[in-house]
Amino acid sequence: MVDYGPTWDAARLGELERCDYTCQGCGREHDPETLDDENGVKIHVHHKVKARLFPRIEDAHYPENLIALCSRCHGRVESGKLPDSRPDVRDDVNMY
Numbered sequence: 001m002v003d004y005g006p007t008w009d010a011a012r013l014g015e016l017e018r019c020d021y022t023c024q025g026c027g028r029e030h031d032p033e034t035l036d037d038e039n040g041v042k043i044h045v046h047h048k049v050k051a052r053l054f055p056r057i058e059d060a061h062y063p064e065n066l067i068a069l070c071s072r073c074h075g076r077v078e079s080g081k082l083p084d085s086r087p088d089v090r091d092d093v094n095m096y
């Protein structure tokens, strides 16, 4: 497990609450207590720009760099099959 620093828990919870515990990939809702959906799939918070690329790991936890994804979608993003893995995705959205 990577140590994301002392601010990570708050940043992660903030993102989950902002997304209302809903996966931003497939739209499934998750239980705020267990983080499970109806199939027992957990929700994660993903760094669009990988945390290890930041000189100070806490600097990676800004809201625009975080996205709530279930473990299925997280796997697809990490393997490059979902566009949310691109760090500029929200900039693209803002252009339209």
Ligand SMILES: [Zn+2]
Binding pocket: 023, 024, 025, 026, 027, 028, 069, 070, 071, 072, 073, 074
């Ligand atoms: Zn999902």
